[in-house]
Amino acid sequence: MKNxxxxxxxxxxxxxxxIITTFGDASxxxxxxEARSMYNIGNSSKIHVVGQLNKNENNExxxxxxxxxxxxxxxxxxxxxxxxxxxxxxxxxxPDFLLSxxxxxxxxxxxxxxxxxxxxxxxxxKYTENNIKL
Numbered sequence: 001m002k003n004x005x006x007x008x009x010x011x012x013x014x015x016x017x018x019i020i021t022t023f024g025d026a027s028x029x030x031x032x033x034e035a036r037s038m039y040n041i042g043n044s045s046k047i048h049v050v051g052q053l054n055k056n057e058n059n060e061x062x063x064x065x066x067x068x069x070x071x072x073x074x075x076x077x078x079x080x081x082x083x084x085x086x087x088x089x090x091x092x093x094x095p096d097f098l099l100s101x102x103x104x105x106x107x108x109x110x111x112x113x114x115x116x117x118x119x120x121x122x123x124x125x126k127y128t129e130n131n132i133k134l
């Protein structure tokens with residue numbers, strides 16, 4: 001066997017291993033109900049829930065509570081099925097959190113509520129078609 005064949009086989013093997021490990025870590029979005037039932041059956045993997053902040057008719061955020069030292073906070077989030085759930089995040093509030101259109105929380109449940117390890121934000125665009133100059 002030539003050296004180039006051996007190198008090709010090793011390279012292809014590495015690529016396949018990377019694809020398999022990446023696919024194993026992939027997660028789909030679930031609702032709070034699905035996430036709760038996953039917790040109840042003992043699944044402790046990271047769960048992705050997508051939704052938005054709970055706002056009233058005056059566009060005021062409901063259920064937002066900062067800790068005294070502002071190093072953690074909790075908020076109410078509405079998932080895609082309309083279920084409202086309390087989410088705790090043990091880090092300071094991300095910039096533009098209050099302006100976000102959509103939120104993805106990554107974490108898992110405990111007995112009381114959803115505990116987020118990560119928060120991904122979809123914020124309104126700062127640029128509009130009128131402001132772009134080529």
